[in-house]
Amino acid sequence: MNYPNGIQKNSTNNIINYGNRGMxxxxxxxxxxxxxxxxxxAIIYKKPTPITIHKVNYKSRDNAFIEKASFKxxxxxDYNGIYKGKYIDFEAKETRSKTSFxxxxxxxHQLKHLDSIVRHGxxxxxxxxxxxxxxxxxxxxxxxxxxIEGDTRKSIxxxxxxxxxxxxxxxxxxxxxxxxxxEVMYEKDEKRDFK
Amino acid sequence: MNYPNGIQKNSTNNIINYGNRGMxxxxxxxxxxxxxxxxxxAIIYKKPTPITIHKVNYKSRDNAFIEKASFKxxxxxDYNGIYKGKYIDFEAKETRSKTSFxxxxxxxHQLKHLDSIVRHGxxxxxxxxxxxxxxxxxxxxxxxxxxIEGDTRKSIxxxxxxxxxxxxxxxxxxxxxxxxxxEVMYEKDEKRDFK
Numbered sequence: 001m002n003y004p005n006g007i008q009k010n011s012t013n014n015i016i017n018y019g020n021r022g023m024x025x026x027x028x029x030x031x032x033x034x035x036x037x038x039x040x041x042a043i044i045y046k047k048p049t050p051i052t053i054h055k056v057n058y059k060s061r062d063n064a065f066i067e068k069a070s071f072k073x074x075x076x077x078d079y080n081g082i083y084k085g086k087y088i089d090f091e092a093k094e095t096r097s098k099t100s101f102x103x104x105x106x107x108x109h110q111l112k113h114l115d116s117i118v119r120h121g122x123x124x125x126x127x128x129x130x131x132x133x134x135x136x137x138x139x140x141x142x143x144x145x146x147x148i149e150g151d152t153r154k155s156i157x158x159x160x161x162x163x164x165x166x167x168x169x170x171x172x173x174x175x176x177x178x179x180x181x182x183e184v185m186y187e188k189d190e191k192r193d194f195k
Numbered sequence: 196m197n198y199p200n201g202i203q204k205n206s207t208n209n210i211i212n213y214g215n216r217g218m219x220x221x222x223x224x225x226x227x228x229x230x231x232x233x234x235x236x237a238i239i240y241k242k243p244t245p246i247t248i249h250k251v252n253y254k255s256r257d258n259a260f261i262e263k264a265s266f267k268x269x270x271x272x273d274y275n276g277i278y279k280g281k282y283i284d285f286e287a288k289e290t291r292s293k294t295s296f297x298x299x300x301x302x303x304h305q306l307k308h309l310d311s312i313v314r315h316g317x318x319x320x321x322x323x324x325x326x327x328x329x330x331x332x333x334x335x336x337x338x339x340x341x342x343i344e345g346d347t348r349k350s351i352x353x354x355x356x357x358x359x360x361x362x363x364x365x366x367x368x369x370x371x372x373x374x375x376x377x378e379v380m381y382e383k384d385e386k387r388d389f390k
Protein backbone atom coordinates (compact mmCIF):
# COMPACT_ATOMS: atom_id res chain seq x y z
CA MET A 1 0.00 0.00 0.00
CA ASN A 2 3.01 2.29 0.37
CA TYR A 3 4.02 2.16 -3.25
CA PRO A 4 3.31 5.31 -5.24
CA ASN A 5 -0.02 5.25 -7.01
CA GLY A 6 -0.24 3.83 -10.46
CA ILE A 7 2.77 1.56 -10.35
CA GLN A 8 0.88 -1.65 -9.95
CA LYS A 9 -0.76 -1.16 -13.32
CA ASN A 10 2.38 -1.08 -15.37
CA SER A 11 4.92 -3.01 -13.39
CA THR A 12 6.22 -6.28 -14.72
CA ASN A 13 7.09 -7.28 -11.15
CA ASN A 14 3.62 -6.82 -9.75
CA ILE A 15 3.63 -7.98 -6.17
CA ILE A 16 0.45 -6.20 -5.10
CA ASN A 17 -2.76 -8.07 -5.58
CA TYR A 18 -5.87 -6.01 -5.05
CA GLY A 19 -8.18 -8.85 -5.93
CA ASN A 20 -11.22 -7.18 -7.38
CA ARG A 21 -9.82 -4.41 -9.58
CA GLY A 22 -13.07 -2.48 -9.30
CA MET A 23 -12.23 -1.92 -5.66
CA UNK A 24 -9.20 0.23 -6.29
CA UNK A 25 -9.89 3.76 -5.11
CA UNK A 26 -7.60 5.42 -7.64
CA UNK A 27 -9.42 3.81 -10.56
CA UNK A 28 -12.79 4.80 -9.10
CA UNK A 29 -11.63 8.41 -8.75
CA UNK A 30 -10.14 8.53 -12.24
CA UNK A 31 -13.38 7.24 -13.75
CA UNK A 32 -15.39 9.70 -11.66
CA UNK A 33 -13.21 12.66 -12.62
CA UNK A 34 -13.47 11.66 -16.28
CA UNK A 35 -17.27 11.65 -15.88
CA UNK A 36 -17.18 15.08 -14.24
CA UNK A 37 -15.10 16.42 -17.14
CA UNK A 38 -17.25 14.81 -19.83
CA UNK A 39 -20.41 16.26 -18.26
CA UNK A 40 -18.61 19.58 -17.73
CA UNK A 41 -19.36 19.45 -13.98
CA ALA A 42 -15.78 19.95 -12.77
CA ILE A 43 -12.21 19.87 -14.12
CA ILE A 44 -10.28 17.67 -11.70
CA TYR A 45 -7.22 15.54 -12.48
CA LYS A 46 -4.86 13.25 -10.65
CA LYS A 47 -1.33 14.63 -10.83
CA PRO A 48 1.34 12.44 -12.41
CA THR A 49 3.51 10.43 -10.01
CA PRO A 50 6.55 12.59 -9.18
CA ILE A 51 9.82 11.01 -10.20
CA THR A 52 13.47 11.94 -10.53
CA ILE A 53 14.89 10.97 -13.89
CA HIS A 54 18.45 9.66 -13.75
CA LYS A 55 19.01 8.40 -17.27
CA VAL A 56 17.25 9.05 -20.57
CA ASN A 57 17.92 7.46 -23.91
CA TYR A 58 17.11 9.92 -26.71
CA LYS A 59 16.70 7.88 -29.85
CA SER A 60 15.13 10.76 -31.70
CA ARG A 61 13.18 13.91 -30.99
CA ASP A 62 9.94 12.02 -30.53
CA ASN A 63 11.35 8.82 -29.15
CA ALA A 64 12.93 9.23 -25.73
CA PHE A 65 12.96 6.44 -23.16
CA ILE A 66 13.66 6.74 -19.47
CA GLU A 67 16.15 4.05 -18.53
CA LYS A 68 16.50 4.92 -14.87
CA ALA A 69 14.31 6.93 -12.51
CA SER A 70 13.26 6.88 -8.88
CA PHE A 71 10.10 7.86 -7.03
CA LYS A 72 10.02 11.19 -5.21
CA UNK A 73 8.04 12.02 -2.09
CA UNK A 74 5.16 14.17 -3.34
CA UNK A 75 5.14 17.85 -2.25
CA UNK A 76 1.42 18.19 -2.73
CA UNK A 77 -1.71 16.07 -2.74
CA ASP A 78 -2.56 13.84 -5.69
CA TYR A 79 -5.73 15.52 -6.96
CA ASN A 80 -6.66 19.10 -7.74
CA GLY A 81 -8.88 21.13 -10.00
CA ILE A 82 -11.83 23.45 -10.20
CA TYR A 83 -15.50 23.01 -9.31
CA LYS A 84 -18.05 25.82 -9.57
CA GLY A 85 -15.26 28.39 -9.60
CA LYS A 86 -13.70 26.95 -6.43
CA TYR A 87 -10.23 25.45 -6.15
CA ILE A 88 -10.48 21.77 -5.07
CA ASP A 89 -7.56 19.82 -3.56
CA PHE A 90 -7.50 16.36 -2.01
CA GLU A 91 -5.55 13.25 -1.18
CA ALA A 92 -6.98 9.72 -1.52
CA LYS A 93 -5.81 6.72 0.49
CA GLU A 94 -6.79 3.14 1.11
CA THR A 95 -6.32 1.29 4.37
CA ARG A 96 -6.77 -2.38 5.26
CA SER A 97 -7.45 -1.49 8.89
CA LYS A 98 -11.01 -2.10 10.08
CA THR A 99 -10.83 0.34 12.97
CA SER A 100 -8.79 3.41 12.07
CA PHE A 101 -6.84 5.32 9.43
CA UNK A 102 -3.14 5.71 10.32
CA UNK A 103 -2.11 9.33 9.74
CA UNK A 104 1.37 8.14 8.76
CA UNK A 105 -0.20 7.33 5.37
CA UNK A 106 -0.26 11.04 4.58
CA UNK A 107 3.06 12.89 4.47
CA UNK A 108 3.54 15.80 6.86
CA HIS A 109 3.98 18.29 3.96
CA GLN A 110 0.78 17.01 2.35
CA LEU A 111 -1.08 17.94 5.53
CA LYS A 112 0.63 21.36 5.51
CA HIS A 113 -0.32 21.72 1.86
CA LEU A 114 -4.01 21.05 2.61
CA ASP A 115 -3.85 23.58 5.41
CA SER A 116 -2.37 26.23 3.08
CA ILE A 117 -4.99 25.54 0.44
CA VAL A 118 -7.85 26.05 2.87
CA ARG A 119 -6.25 29.23 4.27
CA HIS A 120 -6.08 30.56 0.69
CA GLY A 121 -9.78 29.96 0.15
CA UNK A 122 -9.68 26.52 -1.50
CA UNK A 123 -11.58 23.36 -0.57
CA UNK A 124 -9.28 20.71 0.94
CA UNK A 125 -10.16 17.20 2.07
CA UNK A 126 -9.15 13.54 2.08
CA UNK A 127 -10.96 10.52 0.69
CA UNK A 128 -10.23 7.35 2.68
CA UNK A 129 -11.34 3.87 1.74
CA UNK A 130 -11.50 1.18 4.42
CA UNK A 131 -10.91 -1.60 1.89
CA UNK A 132 -11.86 -4.48 4.17
CA UNK A 133 -15.11 -2.79 5.19
CA UNK A 134 -15.76 -1.55 1.64
CA UNK A 135 -16.52 1.92 2.99
CA UNK A 136 -15.24 5.17 1.47
CA UNK A 137 -15.34 8.41 3.44
CA UNK A 138 -14.75 12.05 2.66
CA UNK A 139 -13.31 14.10 5.52
CA UNK A 140 -12.82 17.88 5.26
CA UNK A 141 -9.44 19.38 6.14
CA UNK A 142 -10.85 21.32 9.06
CA UNK A 143 -12.05 18.09 10.69
CA UNK A 144 -8.66 16.42 10.14
CA UNK A 145 -6.97 19.48 11.65
CA UNK A 146 -9.34 19.44 14.64
CA UNK A 147 -8.50 15.77 15.21
CA ILE A 148 -4.71 16.29 14.99
CA GLU A 149 -4.83 19.29 17.33
CA GLY A 150 -7.21 17.71 19.84
CA ASP A 151 -5.97 14.14 19.95
CA THR A 152 -2.63 12.47 20.60
CA ARG A 153 -3.56 9.33 18.65
CA LYS A 154 -1.67 8.69 15.41
CA SER A 155 -4.71 7.14 13.73
CA ILE A 156 -8.13 8.61 13.04
CA UNK A 157 -10.69 6.09 14.32
CA UNK A 158 -13.45 4.86 12.01
CA UNK A 159 -15.98 6.37 14.40
CA UNK A 160 -14.53 9.85 13.72
CA UNK A 161 -15.09 9.33 9.97
CA UNK A 162 -18.63 8.14 10.71
CA UNK A 163 -19.32 11.18 12.86
CA UNK A 164 -17.53 14.01 11.00
CA UNK A 165 -17.06 12.63 7.50
CA UNK A 166 -19.42 11.62 4.75
CA UNK A 167 -19.84 8.03 3.56
CA UNK A 168 -19.59 8.17 -0.24
CA UNK A 169 -21.96 5.80 -1.98
CA UNK A 170 -20.69 3.71 -4.89
CA UNK A 171 -22.73 4.35 -8.02
CA UNK A 172 -22.60 3.52 -11.70
CA UNK A 173 -22.15 6.94 -13.25
CA UNK A 174 -20.50 8.67 -11.52
CA UNK A 175 -18.79 5.84 -9.69
CA UNK A 176 -17.90 7.84 -6.59
CA UNK A 177 -19.85 11.08 -6.55
CA UNK A 178 -17.75 12.89 -3.92
CA UNK A 179 -18.61 16.37 -5.22
CA UNK A 180 -22.20 15.87 -4.07
CA UNK A 181 -20.93 15.82 -0.47
CA UNK A 182 -18.50 18.66 -1.02
CA GLU A 183 -21.36 20.86 -1.99
CA VAL A 184 -23.33 19.94 1.14
CA MET A 185 -20.34 20.17 3.49
CA TYR A 186 -18.98 23.34 1.97
CA GLU A 187 -22.31 25.06 2.31
CA LYS A 188 -22.36 23.94 5.96
CA ASP A 189 -18.88 25.42 6.39
CA GLU A 190 -19.93 28.69 4.82
CA LYS A 191 -22.94 28.91 7.11
CA ARG A 192 -20.67 28.17 10.05
CA ASP A 193 -18.51 31.14 9.04
CA PHE A 194 -21.45 33.51 9.06
CA LYS A 195 -22.75 32.56 12.49
CA MET B 196 12.76 22.40 -27.16
CA ASN B 197 10.26 19.61 -27.70
CA TYR B 198 11.50 17.42 -24.90
CA PRO B 199 9.27 17.27 -21.84
CA ASN B 200 10.21 19.77 -19.17
CA GLY B 201 12.74 18.83 -16.55
CA ILE B 202 14.54 16.13 -18.49
CA GLN B 203 17.58 18.18 -19.30
CA LYS B 204 18.45 18.53 -15.63
CA ASN B 205 18.84 14.85 -14.88
CA SER B 206 19.74 13.28 -18.14
CA THR B 207 23.15 11.75 -18.56
CA ASN B 208 22.78 12.18 -22.31
CA ASN B 209 22.19 15.90 -22.21
CA ILE B 210 22.02 17.16 -25.75
CA ILE B 211 20.26 20.43 -25.01
CA ASN B 212 22.47 23.36 -24.18
CA TYR B 213 20.61 26.38 -22.90
CA GLY B 214 23.80 28.40 -22.38
CA ASN B 215 23.02 30.68 -19.48
CA ARG B 216 21.06 28.53 -17.02
CA GLY B 217 19.44 31.63 -15.52
CA MET B 218 17.56 32.03 -18.77
CA UNK B 219 15.53 28.87 -18.45
CA UNK B 220 11.87 29.78 -18.00
CA UNK B 221 11.00 26.68 -16.00
CA UNK B 222 13.68 27.43 -13.40
CA UNK B 223 12.52 31.06 -13.16
CA UNK B 224 8.93 29.94 -12.59
CA UNK B 225 9.89 27.30 -10.01
CA UNK B 226 11.90 29.87 -8.05
CA UNK B 227 9.04 32.36 -8.32
CA UNK B 228 6.41 29.85 -7.17
CA UNK B 229 8.65 28.87 -4.26
CA UNK B 230 8.85 32.54 -3.32
CA UNK B 231 5.05 32.88 -3.55
CA UNK B 232 4.64 29.86 -1.26
CA UNK B 233 7.26 31.02 1.25
CA UNK B 234 5.63 34.44 1.49
CA UNK B 235 2.18 32.80 1.57
CA UNK B 236 1.08 34.82 -1.47
CA ALA B 237 -0.12 31.88 -3.59
CA ILE B 238 0.11 28.08 -3.67
CA ILE B 239 1.15 27.22 -7.21
CA TYR B 240 3.16 24.17 -8.33
CA LYS B 241 4.47 22.71 -11.55
CA LYS B 242 2.95 19.28 -12.11
CA PRO B 243 5.30 16.31 -12.41
CA THR B 244 6.18 15.20 -15.95
CA PRO B 245 3.61 12.58 -16.97
CA ILE B 246 5.16 9.21 -17.74
CA THR B 247 4.08 5.65 -18.37
CA ILE B 248 6.01 3.18 -16.27
CA HIS B 249 6.88 -0.05 -18.08
CA LYS B 250 9.22 -1.77 -15.65
CA VAL B 251 9.90 -1.30 -11.95
CA ASN B 252 12.49 -3.04 -9.84
CA TYR B 253 11.23 -3.37 -6.26
CA LYS B 254 14.24 -4.02 -4.08
CA SER B 255 12.30 -3.32 -0.93
CA ARG B 256 9.26 -1.36 0.20
CA ASP B 257 11.16 1.92 0.26
CA ASN B 258 13.56 1.20 -2.53
CA ALA B 259 11.88 0.93 -5.90
CA PHE B 260 13.61 1.92 -9.13
CA ILE B 261 12.00 2.56 -12.48
CA GLU B 262 13.96 0.67 -15.11
CA LYS B 263 11.85 1.59 -18.11
CA ALA B 264 9.37 4.39 -18.70
CA SER B 265 8.26 6.64 -21.52
CA PHE B 266 6.98 10.20 -21.70
CA LYS B 267 3.26 10.78 -22.10
CA UNK B 268 1.58 13.70 -23.84
CA UNK B 269 0.25 15.86 -21.00
CA UNK B 270 -3.56 16.11 -20.67
CA UNK B 271 -3.41 19.41 -18.87
CA UNK B 272 -1.16 22.42 -18.54
CA ASP B 273 2.02 22.28 -16.46
CA TYR B 274 1.14 24.72 -13.68
CA ASN B 275 -1.83 25.17 -11.42
CA GLY B 276 -2.77 26.35 -7.96
CA ILE B 277 -4.62 28.95 -5.95
CA TYR B 278 -4.20 32.71 -5.61
CA LYS B 279 -6.51 34.88 -3.52
CA GLY B 280 -9.14 32.15 -3.55
CA LYS B 281 -9.02 31.87 -7.37
CA TYR B 282 -8.01 28.78 -9.33
CA ILE B 283 -4.93 29.56 -11.47
CA ASP B 284 -3.89 27.45 -14.48
CA PHE B 285 -1.20 28.10 -17.06
CA GLU B 286 1.27 26.70 -19.55
CA ALA B 287 4.80 28.07 -20.01
CA LYS B 288 6.80 27.83 -23.22
CA GLU B 289 10.02 29.11 -24.69
CA THR B 290 10.58 29.89 -28.35
CA ARG B 291 13.74 30.80 -30.26
CA SER B 292 11.73 32.65 -32.87
CA LYS B 293 12.20 36.43 -32.90
CA THR B 294 8.91 37.18 -34.61
CA SER B 295 6.17 34.83 -33.46
CA PHE B 296 5.12 31.99 -31.15
CA UNK B 297 4.13 28.81 -33.07
CA UNK B 298 0.86 27.48 -31.64
CA UNK B 299 2.02 23.94 -32.40
CA UNK B 300 4.09 24.26 -29.19
CA UNK B 301 0.91 23.86 -27.17
CA UNK B 302 -1.07 20.65 -27.54
CA UNK B 303 -4.66 20.90 -28.76
CA HIS B 304 -6.01 19.35 -25.52
CA GLN B 305 -4.00 21.84 -23.47
CA LEU B 306 -5.81 24.66 -25.28
CA LYS B 307 -9.13 22.90 -24.65
CA HIS B 308 -8.14 22.49 -21.00
CA LEU B 309 -7.46 26.23 -20.64
CA ASP B 310 -10.81 26.97 -22.24
CA SER B 311 -12.60 24.65 -19.78
CA ILE B 312 -10.82 26.20 -16.83
CA VAL B 313 -11.90 29.70 -17.78
CA ARG B 314 -15.47 28.54 -18.43
CA HIS B 315 -15.51 27.08 -14.91
CA GLY B 316 -14.44 30.38 -13.38
CA UNK B 317 -10.67 29.85 -13.20
CA UNK B 318 -7.88 32.10 -14.46
CA UNK B 319 -6.11 30.61 -17.49
CA UNK B 320 -3.14 31.98 -19.42
CA UNK B 321 0.18 31.20 -21.06
CA UNK B 322 3.63 32.54 -20.30
CA UNK B 323 5.83 32.68 -23.40
CA UNK B 324 9.51 33.55 -23.43
CA UNK B 325 11.12 34.75 -26.65
CA UNK B 326 14.54 33.43 -25.64
CA UNK B 327 16.52 35.25 -28.31
CA UNK B 328 14.86 38.58 -27.49
CA UNK B 329 14.98 37.87 -23.74
CA UNK B 330 11.34 38.93 -23.43
CA UNK B 331 8.72 37.05 -21.40
CA UNK B 332 5.02 37.69 -21.93
CA UNK B 333 1.84 36.70 -20.17
CA UNK B 334 -1.18 36.26 -22.43
CA UNK B 335 -4.66 35.58 -21.03
CA UNK B 336 -6.65 32.65 -22.45
CA UNK B 337 -9.37 34.92 -23.80
CA UNK B 338 -6.81 36.74 -25.96
CA UNK B 339 -5.34 33.44 -27.22
CA UNK B 340 -8.87 32.27 -28.05
CA UNK B 341 -9.66 35.53 -29.84
CA UNK B 342 -6.51 35.10 -31.91
CA ILE B 343 -7.24 31.47 -32.85
CA GLU B 344 -10.84 32.26 -33.79
CA GLY B 345 -10.02 35.43 -35.71
CA ASP B 346 -6.83 34.48 -37.50
CA THR B 347 -5.77 31.65 -39.79
CA ARG B 348 -2.10 31.97 -38.89
CA LYS B 349 -0.54 29.10 -36.95
CA SER B 350 1.75 31.43 -35.00
CA ILE B 351 0.90 34.31 -32.70
CA UNK B 352 3.05 37.27 -33.81
CA UNK B 353 5.23 39.09 -31.29
CA UNK B 354 3.21 42.23 -31.98
CA UNK B 355 0.08 40.48 -30.65
CA UNK B 356 1.89 39.71 -27.38
CA UNK B 357 3.06 43.34 -27.23
CA UNK B 358 -0.48 44.60 -27.79
CA UNK B 359 -2.62 42.15 -25.79
CA UNK B 360 -0.15 40.55 -23.39
CA UNK B 361 1.94 41.85 -20.53
CA UNK B 362 5.73 41.97 -20.63
CA UNK B 363 6.89 40.39 -17.36
CA UNK B 364 9.90 42.10 -15.87
CA UNK B 365 12.77 39.99 -14.49
CA UNK B 366 13.42 40.76 -10.84
CA UNK B 367 15.47 39.38 -8.00
CA UNK B 368 12.73 38.25 -5.59
CA UNK B 369 10.40 37.23 -7.03
CA UNK B 370 12.28 36.40 -10.23
CA UNK B 371 9.25 36.57 -12.52
CA UNK B 372 6.36 38.28 -10.75
CA UNK B 373 3.60 37.16 -13.11
CA UNK B 374 0.85 37.35 -10.47
CA UNK B 375 1.24 41.14 -10.42
CA UNK B 376 -0.08 41.21 -13.98
CA UNK B 377 -2.75 38.61 -13.35
CA GLU B 378 -4.23 40.88 -10.77
CA VAL B 379 -4.30 43.84 -13.14
CA MET B 380 -5.59 41.85 -16.12
CA TYR B 381 -8.14 39.90 -14.14
CA GLU B 382 -9.60 43.07 -12.72
CA LYS B 383 -9.83 44.41 -16.27
CA ASP B 384 -11.61 41.19 -17.31
CA GLU B 385 -14.05 41.45 -14.44
CA LYS B 386 -14.88 45.03 -15.38
CA ARG B 387 -15.37 43.91 -18.97
CA ASP B 388 -17.97 41.39 -17.77
CA PHE B 389 -19.98 44.03 -16.00
CA LYS B 390 -20.22 46.46 -18.91
